[in-house]
Amino acid sequence: MSGQAQFEPSAEYHETAHPSPWIYGWLATVPLIWGFNFVCLKILYHPDVGFTVEGMLSARYIIMALLFGAILLLQRNSKPIDRGDYLYLFIFALVTVGIYQWVFAKAIQLTSAAESALLISTSPIWVFLISFLMGTQRFDARRMIGVAVGFAGVAMVIFGAGKSADVADTRVLGDFVMIVAAILWASYAVFSHRLLEKYSPLKIVATIHLLGAIVLIPIGFGQMISVEPWSLGLVPWLCILQYSVLAGVYAFWMWYRGVKRIGASQTMLFQYFVPLVALVAGYLILHEIPTQWQIAGIVVTILGVHLARKQAPPQIAVTESEPFEELEEEDEVTAIAEGPSA
Secondary structure: OOOOOOOOOOHHHHHHHOOOHHHHHHHHHHHHHHHHHHHHHHHHHOOOOOOOHHHHHHHHHHHHHHHHHHHHHHOOOOOOOOHHHHHHHHHHHHHHHHHHHHHHHHHHHHOOHHHHHHHHOOHHHHHHHHHHHHOOOOOOHHHHHHHHHHHHHHHHHHHOOOOOOOOOOOHHHHHHHHHHHHHHHHHHHHHOHHHHOOOOHHHHHHHHHHHHHHHHHHHHHHHHHHHOHHHOOHHHHHHHHHHHHHHHHHHHHHHHHHHHHHOHHHHHHHHHHHHHHHHHHHHHHOOOOOOHHHHHHHHHHHHHHHHHOOOOOOOOOOOOOOOHHHHOHHHHHHHHHOOOOO
16 A cells, blocks of 8 residues: 555564453453452441551551562663652652542542442543643543533432431542542543653552652551551451552552553453442442442443543554554553553
């Protein structure tokens, strides 16, 4: 074809086009981990365990700081962070780790596990709205319809609980706090592009969490010690390790690996299972019983999120100036940034 070079797939392309079935199995653990995350936090907040939001975050980030420190040592040969990016990185970490993690954890304390998981998963809707208002995204009728559908589903979930003794008095407040968390996570997705386009995603995530740990560990350290973590039973310790090691480190690493191995569009499909896992786990473990309106709202919201998310362009002809590796670069950055929060 005139003006175009014949595309010869590389070994890396064949690995992506025909990935090992094992990668799908490992990726399937990610929504299970992130879905159970919400239940684990509810267990840690139980009076019999006694963690506050601040104490729990302090315990989490002591563990995560050690792990992310080790990751940075392994990443020491990657591109160093430019001096001019340090201030941006510090402010970015303060908002998207320090503030976001507290808001996210507080919302779970106030509302149900299933509603928390669903509302935080609306972040792609907020990503589009923030980008549109900033002028970096053009008007897209399909995505605007997704925003409207998503908001309708969220309203069904928040106001469809009915009046029941099983519904916490703080549930509606918690739902709105989680919406704030979703907006903060969407801000991470929008403003991390500048960093993810220059540096390794693992390097950026490790660095911002270490910077966030500097703030979060001291704030809750006293309360964490008062809980006497060494005297906790097996289940609370498993929840701490799940929240710190599996959800905070392993799941992101596997998510990033999935994006690189099977592509952004296929990896993002696993995100839709997170609120469903949280719903089932909340029902089986915490005995949270959603109403029919809420179940319908979950379906509607997931549909809205799907419509509002940016769709990957079809991969067709490749020109000499546009190698295959560059076709999905933007989608990979978006998938890494918009992955489920932890």
